Amino acid sequence: MSGLSETWLLSAHGTVIGWDAAAGAPRQHALTAPGTHLVPIGGPVSIQESGLGHLLRRDVDDLDLTVPFGPWPGARVTRAGDGRSLHLAFGERYLTADPSTDRVGFDAMTAAANERFLPLSGADLDALRGLLTREWLVGDAGDLVDPGQSAMQPDFTLRLGPLAVDLRWQLPLDLSQWPNRIMLLRDGWRIEPVRRYRPLIYYAAFGGAEIMRQFALSVRSLCTAGGYDGSIAVLTDKTPEEIDSLLPAGLAGRVAVIRLDARDRIGFMCARYAITGWPDAWHHQPLLYLDTDILFDMDAAPLLRAAAMSEHIAAPAERGEALRSSTFIGANLLAADGCTPGFGDGFNSGTLAIPSLAEHGGTLALIGRILTNFGTLHGRNALAWADQEVANYVSYRIARFDTTWISRYVRLANVHATPAGRRGLVHFCWVSGEQRAAVMQNYLARLDAMR
Amino acid sequence: MAFLLTWHGTLLCRQRHSGILLHRPPWSLGDDVEPLALDLPIGTLQADLLHHLRGSTTADLPAAPPGALSGLRMERASDQRTLTFRGDSAFLSAEGGGDSVGLFRPEAAGWESFLPVSQADLEVLHGITGASWLVRSTGGFADRPLLADEFRLRAADLEVDLRFQMPLDRTDWPSRVTLLRDGWRIEQICRYRPLVYYTVFGDLAAREQLALSVRSLFQVGHYHGDVAVLSDLAPAEIVPFLPSGVPGNFILASHPARDTFDARAARYTIGDWSDAAVFQPLFYVDTATIFDADVTPLLHALAMSDRLGAPAEILPALARSLPAAAGLLQLDDCPPQFRQAFDAGALGIPNMKRHGGPLALICRVLANSAVLHGRHLPFAVQEIANYVATRRAPFDTGLLSSFVRHVEAGSDPVRRTGLAQFHGRAAAERTAAMRDYLRQIEGVV
Numbered sequence: 072m073s074g075l076s077e078t079w080l081l082s083a084h085g086t087v088i089g090w091d092a093a094a095g096a097p098r099q100h101a102l103t104a105p106g107t108h109l110v111p112i113g114g115p116v117s118i119q120e121s122g123l124g125h126l127l128r129r130d131v132d133d134l135d136l137t138v139p140f141g142p143w144p145g146a147r148v149t150r151a152g153d154g155r156s157l158h159l160a161f162g163e164r165y166l167t168a169d170p171s172t173d174r175v176g177f178d179a180m181t182a183a184a185n186e187r188f189l190p191l192s193g194a195d196l197d198a199l200r201g202l203l204t205r206e207w208l209v210g211d212a213g214d215l216v217d218p219g220q221s222a223m224q225p226d227f228t229l230r231l232g233p234l235a236v237d238l239r240w241q242l243p244l245d246l247s248q249w250p251n252r253i254m255l256l257r258d259g260w261r262i263e264p265v266r267r268y269r270p271l272i273y274y275a276a277f278g279g280a281e282i283m284r285q286f287a288l289s290v291r292s293l294c295t296a297g298g299y300d301g302s303i304a305v306l307t308d309k310t311p312e313e314i315d316s317l318l319p320a321g322l323a324g325r326v327a328v329i330r331l332d333a334r335d336r337i338g339f340m341c342a343r344y345a346i347t348g349w350p351d352a353w354h355h356q357p358l359l360y361l362d363t364d365i366l367f368d369m370d371a372a373p374l375l376r377a378a379a380m381s382e383h384i385a386a387p388a389e390r391g392e393a394l395r396s397s398t399f400i401g402a403n404l405l406a407a408d409g410c411t412p413g414f415g416d417g418f419n420s421g422t423l424a425i426p427s428l429a430e431h432g433g434t435l436a437l438i439g440r441i442l443t444n445f446g447t448l449h450g451r452n453a454l455a456w457a458d459q460e461v462a463n464y465v466s467y468r469i470a471r472f473d474t475t476w477i478s479r480y481v482r483l484a485n486v487h488a489t490p491a492g493r494r495g496l497v498h499f500c501w502v503s504g505e506q507r508a509a510v511m512q513n514y515l516a517r518l519d520a521m522r
Numbered sequence: 523m524a525f526l527l528t529w530h531g532t533l534l535c536r537q538r539h540s541g542i543l544l545h546r547p548p549w550s551l552g553d554d555v556e557p558l559a560l561d562l563p564i565g566t567l568q569a570d571l572l573h574h575l576r577g578s579t580t581a582d583l584p585a586a587p588p589g590a591l592s593g594l595r596m597e598r599a600s601d602q603r604t605l606t607f608r609g610d611s612a613f614l615s616a617e618g619g620g621d622s623v624g625l626f627r628p629e630a631a632g633w634e635s636f637l638p639v640s641q642a643d644l645e646v647l648h649g650i651t652g653a654s655w656l657v658r659s660t661g662g663f664a665d666r667p668l669l670a671d672e673f674r675l676r677a678a679d680l681e682v683d684l685r686f687q688m689p690l691d692r693t694d695w696p697s698r699v700t701l702l703r704d705g706w707r708i709e710q711i712c713r714y715r716p717l718v719y720y721t722v723f724g725d726l727a728a729r730e731q732l733a734l735s736v737r738s739l740f741q742v743g744h745y746h747g748d749v750a751v752l753s754d755l756a757p758a759e760i761v762p763f764l765p766s767g768v769p770g771n772f773i774l775a776s777h778p779a780r781d782t783f784d785a786r787a788a789r790y791t792i793g794d795w796s797d798a799a800v801f802q803p804l805f806y807v808d809t810a811t812i813f814d815a816d817v818t819p820l821l822h823a824l825a826m827s828d829r830l831g832a833p834a835e836i837l838p839a840l841a842r843s844l845p846a847a848a849g850l851l852q853l854d855d856c857p858p859q860f861r862q863a864f865d866a867g868a869l870g871i872p873n874m875k876r877h878g879g880p881l882a883l884i885c886r887v888l889a890n891s892a893v894l895h896g897r898h899l900p901f902a903v904q905e906i907a908n909y910v911a912t913r914r915a916p917f918d919t920g921l922l923s924s925f926v927r928h929v930e931a932g933s934d935p936v937r938r939t940g941l942a943q944f945h946g947r948a949a950a951e952r953t954a955a956m957r958d959y960l961r962q963i964e965g966v967v
Contacts, residue, residue: 154893155893240890254914256890258894260887262910262913331572333576334576335577348572407707432693437691439570439571439574440571441702443569443570443574444686447569447574447579447601448705
């Protein structure tokens with residue numbers, strides 16, 4: 072519960088009260104105006120929450136207090152007729168915020184639309200600015216909304232693209248999943264999830280020239296056929312200069328380089344789970360890990376949006392590789408742990424769609440922990456398909472990776488794959504290592520010819 | 523900063539006045555000693571994925587430890603997790619059968635191995651060994667798990683090697699901890715500190731029913747835990763209805779309510795009470811409930827559950843049942859398909875950390891709806907709770923349905939399942955039916 076001393080005021084048309092040092096008087100500012108000095112209205116009493124507790128205590132309508140300090144000491148605060156917003160008054164003169172100017176003052180003789188204000192905590196203020204200035208996926212449909220489609224509108228309305236919500240029925244905002252996700256209530260009750268969209272696509276690329284050539288081809292496809300202009304990172308033993316030298320001229324500098332030592336094939340395969348150690352990764356949603364032998368052959372956006380909307384980590388099903396029998400996807404571990412997985416197939420960990428590290432970093436860390444322990448206890452090469460076996464085991468036991476929606480986007484391919492059957496991603500995992508880069512190059516050339 | 527756990531499950535310490543090294547149980551060190559702290563980043567001492575990628579746990583390990591152990595050579599032991607400290611001719615050893623520490627043996631074995639742990643790891647270990655836990659895979663109950671020899675943590679039938687758990691996984695702390703048996707088999711322990719709570723408003727009948735329900739909870743349900751009562755009544759009006767000498771505390775929380783809407787909504791506000799966060803599970807029951815069998819299996823199952831739980835509504839499926847949100851779902855264009863609605867006469871909350879969000883959302887929608895649409899909509903509270911659950915956090919109706927039975931007057935207590943709930947008649951009649959039923963059970967038990 073926030074006290075008045077931490078409370079800011081939002082006007083009905085979506086401005087906040089700031090201090091104009093030159094004039095020595097308060098002014099109203101756009102919520103997102105840079106460099107404004109906002110003024111808390113001052114006072115020790117909680118007024119913000121209008122939740123169920125207040126409803127039961129019957130104090131929603133009973134607010135009547137005097138502001139002891141701040142810009143207007145002595146002002147009387149009462150609840151407006153909507154049960155949510157406030158009036159501030161000196162005697163019969165009400166605080167008013169004129170939507171046509173930046174002026175605020177106690178000029179109104181009656182309390183009407185422009186004399187209503189919503190109390191905002193600092194956390195709510197920051198979150199509202201975040202909603203207005205970042206990209207979001209709105210509602211169950213996941214409509215992508217950029218800052219140009221977001222605005223404050225009259226009657227305390229927050230517009231995010233197609234979604235308009237009345238802030239009187241949202242405050243204090245539910246920040247339990249902020250900044251990744253927030254629940255808003257359309258019409259005061261219809262639940263509308265809003266999810267942050269700031270994707271990161273990352274690779275783990277180590278070792279010889281063949282792998283690095285695959286990596287360069289994959290990044291090229293991402294930025295051409297994939298139409299992607301967001302963040303890219305690579306976990307690698309190479310320097311930033313070496314990475315840049317591999318990429319087409321236009322892509323130099325686009326890829327964040329995270330240096331790691333990895334000794335051998337096992338280290339290379341396990342490195343993808345080390346993304347949790349890169350602090351910047353925690354600010355992205357979703358994260359998409361790709362093996363270097365994967366090409367984009369269609370727009371990446373639908374897949375990334377689906378990943379951001381997902382509740383689970385997603386990986387494509389490895390058709391025909393049954394969890395109960397295929398060592399390739401962890402059957403030995405499951406059997407050794409007494410699990411009876413029935414008829415389900417495992418997944419290929421070459422593509423991992425991770426909604427966010429805030430929600431799923433623990434799962435990645437657990438996979439890393441088991442890989443590390445297993446290597447120590449049973450030998451570094453005890454698991455031939457190291458990370459894929461353990462990831463399938465962890466998924467089966469507790470994490471429930473989703474193999475449904477992402478399988479529609481990913482094609483596991485051999486040398487005969489052609490762009491005619493493209494879905495979004497093509498993973499050349501059934502091509503021998505020495506042929507892969509050439510096959511990928513050829514595929515890209517055919518894809519370019521089609522465009 | 524790192525601390526050093528010994529093979530015995532004790533902590534390497536230093537006597538304050540003399541500087542002599544000792545080892546003591548970590549939670550009862552005594553005033554004369556302080557834990558020995560190695561002023562090194564814990565990441566350089568604990569083996570992690572980055573070490574695995576490199577294929578080496580020694581590359582970044584400094585050979586010369588700082589502080590009280592300076593002069594000794596620090597090395598990784600053969601288990602790749604613990605550290606040894608070598609002097610000129612012997613290794614630092616934490617002796618068995620006492621608390622002495624010194625350079626005793628020329629070879630390093632268990633007593634010469636020390637496991638580096640962080641302050642956060644120590645706090646989690648303290649939390650684990652000071653509380654009750656359930657082993658999720660077996661249901662085993664462990665009251666205060668033990669640190670044992672060979673770096674073992676023992677919780678009921680589960681034993682794990684702490685060398686392969688560090689740093690401890692705090693993702694779901696303090697509700698749940700994931701541990702790795704044999705270094706890789708996933709096990710989870712779930713905190714067990716149950717709270718049963720009621721809401722009681724207004725009339726005398728509600729308090730009489732509360733008295734019967736609580737009596738059955740302790741006598742027949744064999745409950746050992748705390749009970750909370752949310753009420754608009756003064757404590758003096760409730761205390762006479764509560765039994766004394768039971769193995770649990772009563773917590774009376776003041777909670778105003780002006781009408782049926784408030785009274786029904788109150789169960790969802792438990793998260794407003796900050797102490798609710800320390801319990802796992804939390805179990806709400808209507809006062810018209812008689813516990814007719816041991817409640818422990820139900821509470822254990824709830825503590826280990828991943829979802830909020832409530833018994834299935836006996837009315838038609840969600841798609842057709844107005845009281846259970848069909849109207850709201852229709853208005854919001856959400857097909858409920860074949861999902862069954864729930865009856866919130868019993869509500870199981872595994873913990874507030876993970877499930878407080880959906881409960882808060884129910885409260886928010888209830889509060890908004892009451893202002894926007896009035897407080898007298900038929901079935902408003904249950905309909906809204908079912909709507910929110912269907913849209914955002916589907917409740918588990920299977921778990922509690924097997925324990926909860928709706929009974930009529932004169933029901934036979936031979937068919938008891940755990941909870942008998944009395945509905946659908948006048949309050950005084952219901953109280954009489956509960957009294958009669960409890961009397962029969964007490965005769966049987």
